[in-house]
Amino acid sequence: MSTVEQNISLVKDFTYSRDLTRRIVEPLEVEDFGIQAMTDVSPPKWHLAHTTWFYEDFILKQYKENYNYVFEDTRKLFNSYYETLSKPFPKSQRGLISRPTVQQIFDYRNKVEEQVLELLNESGQVDEQLTFFIRLGIWHEQQHQELLLTDMKYNFSVNPLLPVYKEGRAETEGITFHQPVEWKAFEEGLTLVGTNDASGSFDNEQPEHKHYLYPFQIANRPVTNGEYIAFIEDGGYTTPDYWLSEGWSTVQEEEWHAPLYWWKEDGTWYHFTLAGAQPLDKTQPVSHVSYYEADAFARWAGCRLPSEQEWEHAFKTENIEGNFLETYLYDESRAQHNTVFGTVWEWTRSPYSPYPESARPDGALGEYNAKFMSNQMVLRGGSTATPQGHIRPTYRNFFHPDKRWQFSGIRLAKDGRV
Amino acid sequence: MSTVEQNISLVKDFTYSRDLTRRIVEPLEVEDFGIQAMTDVSPPKWHLAHTTWFYEDFILKQYKENYNYVFEDTRKLFNSYYETLSKPFPKSQRGLISRPTVQQIFDYRNKVEEQVLELLNESGQVDEQLTFFIRLGIWHEQQHQELLLTDMKYNFSVNPLLPVYKEGRAETEGITFHQPVEWKAFEEGLTLVGTNDASGSFDNEQPEHKHYLYPFQIANRPVTNGEYIAFIEDGGYTTPDYWLSEGWSTVQEEEWHAPLYWWKEDGTWYHFTLAGAQPLDKTQPVSHVSYYEADAFARWAGCRLPSEQEWEHAFKTENIEGNFLETYLYDESRAQHNTVFGTVWEWTRSPYSPYPESARPDGALGEYNAKFMSNQMVLRGGSTATPQGHIRPTYRNFFHPDKRWQFSGIRLAKDGRV
């Protein structure tokens, strides 16, 4: 692409990304924008503002002379965790902030967007570094688009009225797996993991590096609700043998008896979805399970979870197609066949760690990914809430092993040749 | 009064009370209605709905045949603590409920009001019991009117933007005490405490009963900010001798160094008010102190707090005039002189206990007051946030000794004759 074409593409992607966020929150009432039903989630309003502040602090502050924050207290309120930039407002209190109002936040978004576009339209300005930062801003917003959905779902779930975000089908509805699992088998040997594409990936996916794999097999589809119910009915949640020690403690303390959002009424399983309460479809992929549950299920099934390297090796050449945020939001006739990407994130057995010879960027960017490399597990593949353009075969998502509010599911693996 | 006149008066009071609530929340943004910055407070929206539900469950349900709740889940969401009626929604989660929306809550209020008025206008209906329940509904709403102000103040205080509820003067501004304290002295002997006016008082004020008092003196005005600063500067918060044991633990755990909402900047004391951040006026009454602080201040001052019987004996015949909610909201030229009622609630040394020969009403009404008679202290006199019609010399307010978010102040007393 020529530089001009690149600029046009950047502007297009930026605009698309900002609009997509607006589209996501369209069904919300003003009241929905402010709530935070647990510390892990953020109020929708905060996501709107934080993804905007990001452009201010990482771009406008550097590229605009004498740039003034739109709100004086922006950094105080909407910095998430960049300790090098300012003292972040306590995450657990984000739901207590009624001002600025939702309207003011939308105005804020508009003002910052105008200035970013102004910057991109000024000839000569869009050097490689700015391009990188804009891309980062878009990726960052994409991450928060997924969180907007998962956080709203959680927020709504504590309301006894069980509000509906979007009438119609539940998030993964229509994605059915009638067929038995087939196993894809891979031989032993060195493989390449990660990427060197600095402009097209996060720091945590870099660099590409050799990794030695042993023979393994991986399932051609994720575990279904029906299969998971079999685990529950076989005493899955009452048999300590299946569980990691900390998983078992969590089961006891949190009184887990099923995935998040599930309940049983008169012998039928229901779950809460963005379309409200729904009976469970046994042919859909199981979602909203923690790593502990995924790991326990795999042990019960006589299998294990794949490592992230196995996952990447197995699916490196798959097309990036499937059930994504856009399919969920716009496409009523979305594909019902089995795809690797989208639908549910898949827990791997790999703790989230730095790749060999990786470098932590300096300053605030060094806080983007690397500082979370403790106590979290890698998930791969994206979900029905992930924007399609956000996912890659090398993409590493990460959550603590007890978290369940993401669309997180299970893909089984096992050792050895067929 | 004739029955007709009584009905007219009841309708007038009911309508006035409902309008006053609307007037209180007028300056709020939609976003402000949902927040709950600590478990002790409730979101404004909840107050609006709860004071409406009260009329449904205590009156309409009984007097209207086949009455249907306006919202199916009303009882689930807006019952506060009446265990005999339904399982209350957890208090700590009231801020997580975005639906029903604010507009729906206002509609709810209107619908219930219409039905109550209909009931009052149907001839013959307004018997003594209904009159009592309507009065109770009004009193109940008055209590929540005060809480609306104190809760909003707390909610706003955690926002770094320090939002303003009402421009202009702070709550007690203009109430100045230039003069030194004068002591009113009382002789030893039996006095009468409480009242037998069943239709004009809460159960916890009844019955009137004899109580033996020893000679005491009581201050003619509450303690000022300036006097309280002297206590702070004399090591009040660092000297365990002044404190009750549990007060001292609270000081340490909560890291109290001053009343709630106070901070010092460059040598000047400020406090957060419903008019935003303001410099402290030393001649105003100190407010937002806990019982522990009031008790410690009194010990430091070589005095003590009055008992509730002493307080009532001393001020039984005072006029009910002073700085009340209406003065604060409407009256820009409000009285600046010293009054016993209004301005700040005054902590007494009396734990909140049943009066001799008092009876706990049956059913849900028995839960109104009596079930809180443990671990709380009595406050007397009303505050700048109390509706004028709500206060009486026999009125008993009660809070836990560590609470500070009410407009609670200090009036000193001492033993003996002059």
Next chain:
Amino acid sequence: MSTVEQNISLVKDFTYSRDLTRRIVEPLEVEDFGIQAMTDVSPPKWHLAHTTWFYEDFILKQYKENYNYVFEDTRKLFNSYYETLSKPFPKSQRGLISRPTVQQIFDYRNKVEEQVLELLNESGQVDEQLTFFIRLGIWHEQQHQELLLTDMKYNFSVNPLLPVYKEGRAETEGITFHQPVEWKAFEEGLTLVGTNDASGSFDNEQPEHKHYLYPFQIANRPVTNGEYIAFIEDGGYTTPDYWLSEGWSTVQEEEWHAPLYWWKEDGTWYHFTLAGAQPLDKTQPVSHVSYYEADAFARWAGCRLPSEQEWEHAFKTENIEGNFLETYLYDESRAQHNTVFGTVWEWTRSPYSPYPESARPDGALGEYNAKFMSNQMVLRGGSTATPQGHIRPTYRNFFHPDKRWQFSGIRLAKDGRV
């Protein structure tokens, strides 16, 4: 008594008191001396040392020139809560201190005793103030003698082996109430409560003062286990109506279904006692109930608890006889008849507050009683673990309304004439 006789009596009481403590801990293993199974209790070792330190800091330090503490760190370790004297070691960590050893603590006791006796034997030394302090030291040790028993019982109760402190009968065994309750009735009028005997009572019992009582009746015996079982079986622990609001929360949070130490096995009620696990005797007085349970039981029974003034008025002239620590420890043939004093402490409905015109002593002594006057309820009458010489009709014990590890029971009262 002459001064010499008084001295002899003081020496005798002091020696008796110190020996009684030794006698109490005789059945313990060295290992038992160090444990603290919850923050409310203290390790036996700590009681031994603390009651000894008390003599050092309140007496020897004042009366002996250049007195040196036996352990350099005595004040650090064995001061309980006298903030004016030194920074107390955190109460919750008393069970973590293995040194000084038990033997060293016994040596410590001996050394301090010798010096106290030396002081008492020096002619001319025993002035009124010293006499007072020695009496206070004895009373103080008596309080800890009771705690030694109740704390050990609690400590043992968490051990699955359910160790036995003293073989044979449980604490209140043999105290049977076959007869139905009889009601003692009292007329309305002024009574005198408290005492002016400064040398024979605690500050919190002083001064004697007038109090107006309304007609009431009080039961001639405490509530039995059998009566309490009827309350349980009638849904006592599942019916919110009977309970104070904070009582009901405690029932839920702590999952109370019966008094402390009770459990049901194959349809039979058992309780843990200082004689190990025992079947419950329905004719014995119920013990180890909280104020919340006592209050709920009374409401269920259509009665109420007495106020402390009523209790004192009713039993002012009873003989101080009954089941006390000495009966429990020494007297196998102890009285089985009904007495007012001893057996179980009886919860009153009175919050623990200062008496009219009472004064808080200066300095450390001011911390003895007065600083606990918040959030606690008064108990009267003493228990099977109280040393006989410790109790008086005016004696006020006090605990938080949720505490159950004392031998605390229920005596019913009701309003009005027969």
Next chain:
Amino acid sequence: MSTVEQNISLVKDFTYSRDLTRRIVEPLEVEDFGIQAMTDVSPPKWHLAHTTWFYEDFILKQYKENYNYVFEDTRKLFNSYYETLSKPFPKSQRGLISRPTVQQIFDYRNKVEEQVLELLNESGQVDEQLTFFIRLGIWHEQQHQELLLTDMKYNFSVNPLLPVYKEGRAETEGITFHQPVEWKAFEEGLTLVGTNDASGSFDNEQPEHKHYLYPFQIANRPVTNGEYIAFIEDGGYTTPDYWLSEGWSTVQEEEWHAPLYWWKEDGTWYHFTLAGAQPLDKTQPVSHVSYYEADAFARWAGCRLPSEQEWEHAFKTENIEGNFLETYLYDESRAQHNTVFGTVWEWTRSPYSPYPESARPDGALGEYNAKFMSNQMVLRGGSTATPQGHIRPTYRNFFHPDKRWQFSGIRLAKDGRV
């Protein structure tokens, strides 16, 4: 070795191991055996009993017909975490159990030892499996020997008297590093990690497997106290950039300003050791740091921590010699030179995960190691509290990244060639 020789060797190792435990607790007072100053540690008494119960439940129960536990409640009290065997007693309450007494625990040890020796002396009995279990019993006891020291140290540290376990030199005293660090460099390529020696290693070290390494360098000695002080003085604990996100939260919440056991007095650094309070020697290796601190130090130093594979590759052929438990306990003239093994455990950057193609053993043995594979980091090399016979180049120790009560230190690594 012949079978007879093997038996003799097994008996010798078993006897040696049991005696070593006795030797470790020799300096303790009876009172020291019961304390548990935080949930992470266990009372010495519990270690003595648990390492004995292990022989009962894993060996005697299987090899002795109709075996009866020495204590009826052994499994209840002394099972640590084997959920498949019995419901373990809550770990946090181990310090509350005064019975069985210390003497009874010693008798218990003797009785079980006798029966194990009887089993080993019966001809024909010592098959491969029994040998394996005895070895496992010894290894298990060795792990608890290390914990006995680290737990006692922690227990003593909360006592203001700062008791001394062993007079003389602190644990790592005499181990001085005067010389600057030298870097050992390694080339890129496949290496072998782990072992296939099923009878000579834990399951978590198996199987031997290929792992691809990139060029790296590793320090020839651990970081010293002096180097760590430089980090502190350069703002190490106040600069968020150096820290993992959860490390930084821990620093704030726990108010960490230095390694565990360190304090500064009049400008001098001291630390608490098993020889009591001692001034810090800057040439000794830093110890009692968490993974978070090790990682932050490495980032500050412009380096990183080694992976466990790098560590193993670098030191696979080193002799197992150095400062171990035996040196610490017995050898006053112990080596002062630099060794890889012993002295301090070294945090690696590797989360504790299963090796490729590893299998989790069935039943209780499967709970030995594998169920802890979440949220923990691998440490390598052993410490001054590790029995010499316990350590191997392939040995994997693991703790949560915030734990500091082990003798855990830092060895630096960096990427690339020299």
